[in-house]
Amino acid sequence: MQTRRDFLQKMTGSVLALSALSSFTEKKYEGPVLRVAIMGLGSYGTRVAEAMKSCTKAKLVGVISGTPSKIKAWQTKYGIPENNCYNYENFDRIRDNPDIDAVYVITPNGLHHNQVIRVAQARKHVICEKPMAVNAKEGQEMVDACQSAGVKLLVGYRMHFEPHTLEIIRMRKANEFGKVLFFQGLSGFIIGDPTQWRLNKALSGGGAMMDIGIYSINGSRYMIGEDPIWVTAQETKTNPVKFKDGVDETIQFQLGFPGGATASCLSTYSLNNLDRFFLDGTQGFAELLPATGYGPIAGRTHKGEINQPVTTHQTVQMDEMAGILLEGHQPVVAVDGHEAVKDLKIIDAIYAAVRSGQKVDLHL
Ligand code: NAD
Secondary structure, X not given: OOOHHHHHHXXXXXXXXXXXXXXXXHXXXXXXXXXXXXXXXXXXXXXXXXXXXXXXXXXXXXXXXXXXXXXXXXXHHHOOOHHHEEOOOOHHHHHHOOXXXXXXXXXXHHHHHHHHHHHHHXXXXXXXXXXXXOOHHHHHHHHHHHHHHOOOEEEXXXXXXXXXXXXXXXXXXXXXXXXXXXXXXXXXXXXXXXXXXXXXXXXXXXXXXXXXXXXXXXXXXXXXXXXXXXXXXXXXXXXXXXXXXXXXXXXXXXXXXXOOOEEEEEEEOOOOOEEEEEEEEOOOEEEEOOOOOOXXXXXXXXXXXXXXXXXXXXXXXXXXXXXXXXXXXXXXXOOEHHHHHHHHHHHHHHHXXXXXXXXXXXXX
């Protein structure tokens, strides 16, 4: 007969064996590692660098910055060799550096177009932050530049690798919500310092829509699983001093999808507590609350709470992107330049709908 002690001993043995196995498998990774240089050592660049410390398949090996003191600090902190440090004038020379595979562009939106094209011309893969560009035309030029240089272009859509999000996508594909007919996306926060680049049209390309509204745009597409065919939009501005011409404070927009679903979304720089996705179908619903913040992401469906692991989004994103760039993996939801151009076409159409007051057709 098995005693409690036998059982505990066996359990301890298995736990030890399991942890030995997992540390063995961790050490065992001998596959390709993506060697990344980060361009733009600001707040999000720092978050990505910290998260990359826990990556298995991606490693921070270089920096591109206009501030020599930041370069020194990052060299010390992340063990970056002198040969892998560049500034905005000389980074084209990265072409001659065999120790860097990809550059992650994490600068203000309005700079992405030029910087991504220069990285492509230096024959390195590019990862670019969202929004990839400030309009679809620039976005398409970036896609074309990467294609003709023979490098890949990915965009920092970290939610495409987030487990709660992926579980809802799995359920939708398995028809567990029935016919999906409605999505609501709420994206917003109160923006502080009025002098920051996010409120400067030349650097931001717009306002809240470019920065945070894009989460509801992109989210409506991966939650519903289709691309929209029309958009309507309405803008309100309560503070024209802080939010100058071309910098949107609040826009509500609606999207129509080919299968009959509609999306109703809010993008704003003037309210907190807005980070929620809600998907409704004829047989069930899904809610993510919060839906796109750094986490922990939480959610529920008509079947109950979504139990999925809480991850550091940027760690998972960079490991998965290494798999895409080096091993040709296919993500569940696309993270390439074409995907980003679709979002930019929707943003262009939202701005056009605000100006005209008319419904705008989309051809994605
Ligand atoms: P930030 O202001 O903190 O950092 C921007 C960096 O770019 C700074 O290091 C700054 O020195 C540098 N820079 C280079 N040229 C500049 C110029 N001409 N003007 C201003 N700064 C210049 O901004 P951030 O929050 O790190 O955002 C950078 C990018 O990352 C943006 O595209 C933003 O949308 C994106 N972002 C994405 C996420 C996400 O979750 N995926 C989160 C935050 C920011």
